Each structure stands twice: as C-alpha cells, then as structure tokens.
C-alpha cells in the first residue's frame with residue numbers, strides 16, 4: 001500500500017464536488033461518440049492504461065542561461081523528488097514510473113527501491129550524464145565525452161554508462177538513455193567523421209554491457225551545448241547509430257530537439273517503419289529546445305505524433321512499444337502542477353488519436369480526397385475528450401481535477417515548511 005502524501009479524503013471531497021458534472025459530460029460525450037461508432041468505455045480503458053514517466057529532474061525548478069528562480073519547498077534530493085513524483089501519480093494515475101539521472105540522483109539502490117515501493121513508484125529508463133563534470137571527476141568533458149579525442153576520457157564516459165546500467169539493474173529499469181553534449185562550436189574544430197567513429201566505438205562498448213532485455217536509447221539534438229555541430233545532430237544520424245549498434249539500440253525523439261517547423265510526426269513514422277522508435281521525451285517548444293510543457297504551444301503537433309503512434313498500435317506493428325517520458329524545465333510554474341498538466345495533455349493527444357475514424361481516413365487517402373482526409377483528423381482533434389481523461393483518473397482512484405485537488409491539499413505549503421529553500425539543486429535541460 002502506497003504511503004500517500006495527500007490524504008485520500010481530500011481527493012474524495014474534491015471529486016464529490018465534480019462527480020455529477022463529470023457524469024453528465026461523460027454521458028453526453030459517450031452519446032456523441034456512439035453516433036460515430038466509437039465505444040467511449042473502450043477508449044477510457046485504453047487511456048487509463050497509458051502511462052508516461054516523470055523525470056526526476058523535472059520536479060525541481062529549472063532555469064535558463066540567464067537565471068534560475070527557485071520555488072518554495074523544492075526537493076532537496078532524490079528522496080524528496082520521489083515524494084513529489086508520487087503526488088503527481090496519486091492525482092493523475094498516469095505516471096507510475098520515474099526516470100532517474102545519474103549522478104544527480106545517485107543513492108543507495110536498495111534505499112531507492114524501498115522508497116519507490118513505499119510510494120507505489122517504479123523506475124523507467126536510466127539517464128547517464130557525460131555532459132557535465134561531476135565533483136572529483138578525473139577527466140573533464142569540456143571537449144566531449146564518448147567522442148573525445150582522448151581515449152582515457154572516452155573510457156571514463158563508457159564506464160559511467162556501464163555504472164548507470166548496473167544501478168538500473170538493481171532498480172528494475174530496462175533501458176539506458178544516452179544524451180551527450182559532444183560537438184563543436186567552430187568550423188574546423190572537430191573532424192566530423194573521426195568524432196563519429198570514436199562515438200560509435202564507445203557506444204559499442206556500452207552496448208556490450210547491456211542486458212538482453214534492456215534497450216539503449218540514443219537522443220539526437222541539433223544544438224546546445226555545442227552550437228556549430230553536435231555528434232548526434234539529427235534523426236538520420238540517430239538512425240545510423242541504432243542501425244550500427246544492433247537490435248537493442250533505438251532512437252529517442254525529444255520533441256524540442258529539432259529545427260523549427262520540422263515535420264516530427266513524419267520522423268516518428270519513419271522510425272516506426274524500420275523498428276527503431278525507442279520512445280519520446282515529451283515537451284513543447286516555440287523556438288528551439290525550450291522545454292516548455294507538453295501541449296502548451298503546439299497541441300496539434302502532439303496530436304499528429306500520437307496519430308502515428310495509434311496508427312502503428314492498430315496495425316499491430318511487431319515490437320512496437322515506445323517508452324513515454326517527459327523532459328521539461330519548469331521556470332515559472334510549480335513543477336508538480338506542470339507535470340500533472342503535461343501528463344494530462346499527453347493522454348489527451350492519445351485519446352484524440354484513438355477516436356480518429358481510421359477507416360474513413362484510409363478511404364479518403366486512397367481516393368485522394370485531401371480535404372476530407374484532413375477533416376477526419378480535425379474532427380477527432382476538435383473533440384473535447386476531457387471527460388474521458390477525468391473518468392479514467394476517477395476510476396483509478398485519482399482526481400477528477402488534479403490541479404484543483406493538489407491546490408486544495410496544501411502540499412506545497414506543507415513541504416515548504418519541511419524543506420529549507422536552496423539556491424542550487426540538480427536542474428538540467430536535456
């Protein structure tokens with residue numbers, strides 16, 4: 001039984017205020033969808049079984065290159081972070097797993113697992129960090145890690161990734177995400193080919209240490225911290241990595257790691273087609289790697305990504321099980337509220353994609369009826385599926401309105417009294 005951080009009676013009281021309205025809205029939507037041949041309960045069941053991992057680094061306030069403005073009651077370390085993650089899951093019933101970042105979250109594996117068990121949380125993909133120097137580290141990553149010109153530095157980065165696998169094995173994790181800061185700031189600074197050869201050789205060493213039931217995710221990013229070139233700059237390079245390493249290697253798509261206006265949903269379709277879609281780092285962006293909340297800027301794009309995922313799900317694509325993770329930086333909101341909303345937005349896009357009339361869409365595509373094909377997608381997207389999301393939460397014991405329940409609980413105020421304000425904290429934007 002999980003040690004709930006928010007008293008269950010608060011959720012029950014908050015739900016009682018909204019139960020009648022939800023029932024009316026759910027019944028009305030059910031009737032509407034029924035006329036389209038969609039069984040609302042089947043959709044609700046699917047939505048309730050859709051989960052997304054919360055990043056441990058997401059529950060602390062983030063920052064930009066300008067400044068970081070810490071909030072009150074910020075988690076002091078990984079155990080506080082897990083408490084916050086448990087609150088998000090308690091209210092949304094959508095986030096039962098946490099993605100850890102090593103060395104930021106380094107702690108005794110037994111204690112981590114015990115804390116997770118006590119809170120009803122388990123551990124998603126492990127994240128290695130060779131883009132910053134840990135205190136006491138022998139060799140610096142200033143000029144790269146897995147692609148560094150110095151063999152001993154590459155070896156140190158390989159060993160760090162192997163250590164992440166060992167920690168993850170003790171926690172029940174099944175994947176390692178490798179994102180690197182390697183690249184160059186000036187033309188001529190780095191030899192593109194040699195750097196990529198060194199990276200591939202180092203990744204092959206990590207791959208050798210991967211258990212058979214694990215996956216290795218490589219994450220592309222076109223710029224930052226390197227601003228002229230990055231070693232894993234785009235999905236093409238990412239695909240080459242996964243293809244070169246072997247079947248356990250797949251590509252991770254972080255929605256913010258593309259040039260503006262890139263057709264991300266098409267990249268997703270290509271990776272699915274060739275068995276190389278490992279999963280996602282969900283977030284949103286306006287200009288670059290803004291790490292804004294999922295669905296905050298371009299909810300239609302998020303829906304179009306899910307349209308591809310649901311298409312693959314319904315086609316029964318072999319081996320299709322992408323990992324769903326959030327990767328955001330919360331600078332002006334309470335991170336718990338942002339993560340609650342993001343988990344809901346991701347589920348919303350999934351629900352909207354589930355109600356697309358795929359038979360009609362396929363017919364319009366075959367008939368070259370562009371207008372009606374687009375309209376078929378828009379019709380699903382325009383549908384307000386909030387009653388489905390709320391009902392999925394309610395049935396699982398979560399909150400009909402999770403942000404309202406969170407505010408009513410006074411959780412932030414309570415932990416502010418227990419957690420002294422800090423200026424540091426393991427923020428991070430990857």
Ligand SMILES: [Mn+2]
Nearest residue numbers: 254281327430
């Ligand atoms: Mn990411």
